[in-house]
Amino acid sequence: MSIWMRFGGVIRVGVVALISLYFMALPELDVVMAQNTQLDVDELLHGEALAKTNCGRCHNIGLDGDSANKNAPPFRKLGERRAIETIAPMLVNKESPEHTDMPRFTITAIQAMDIAEWIYWVQPVAHGKRLVKEYCARCHAVELDDESKHSAAAPFRYLAKLYPVAFLEEAFAERIETGHPDMPVFEVRISQLRDMIAYIETIQKP
Ligand code: HEC
Ligand code: HEC
CATH class of the missing domain: 1.10.760 (Cytochrome Bc1 Complex; Chain D, domain 2)
Structure with missing residues (x-):
């Protein structure tokens, strides 16, 4: 299932994402777009918006604080587990860790790279x-x-x-x-x- 949204605001995208996640009890999720001219030009902002919308309900994505899901490491600690460069390929190849509640995402290379850019930023x-x-x-x-x-x-x-x-x-x-x-x-x-x-x-x- 593909969700393609052309709304302006990240908030609206977030709300729609939450509603769609609620109805999509599928193990594999599409990464929800954060479409907005400003986000399109700035990789970091784009990565942050994608992370907030798609990953934030489990991982803490910021510079401090705890994750909502205790098993999901805060993004700033991911560098202790693996090299940050391996995260984008992990997402694109759907190699997210098994035996956990980490979903597999359908994600484009650009989206994965921008999320990884954000993850690097908070290390x-x-x-x-x-x-x-x-x-x-x-x-x-x-x-x-x-x-x-x-x-x-x-x-x-x-x-x-x-x-x-x-x-x-x-x-x-x-x-x-x-x-x-x-x-x-x-x-x-x-x-x-x-x-x-x-x-x-x-x-x-x-
Ligand atoms: C439903 C909860 C959930 C969501 C949503 C989620 N994750 Fe995770 N993620 C987890 C859990 C739980 C783990 C820990 C897995 C483990 O310890 O084996 C994890 C682990 C990871 C790891 C570490 C993998 C490793 O082996 O080092 C990365 C990287 C990661 N997540 C990235 C993301 C990204 C990027 C997103 C958003 C696109 C995301 N996650 C969304 C639950 C989630
Ligand atoms: C306006 C100039 C200035 C800025 C800005 C500044 N420092 Fe300093 N800092 C100094 C000077 C001069 C000394 C030498 C102090 C001395 O010899 O007593 C010093 C000494 C130190 C020392 C002790 C080193 C020693 O010789 O024992 C530390 C540690 C230190 N600074 C950390 C920082 C950190 C961290 C920051 C940024 C958050 C910072 N400084 C910003 C001028 C500055």
């Missing part, structure tokens, strides 16, 4: 990299071979020389503050801090 390391680029890169070097813009700010790739990087989580649990007059105090959510640390750990140099 801790990718999120942490965006955060340190936005908040810390103005002073600290935040990649493997860049220079700190502020001469007193240590490049993040050498932080492990100063202390175990995971220690930052404890030190900065409330706020990121060093007492240095040049470094602003940052209020962060613990999930943001964890993701920054996850990224910083990937760039450590001995």
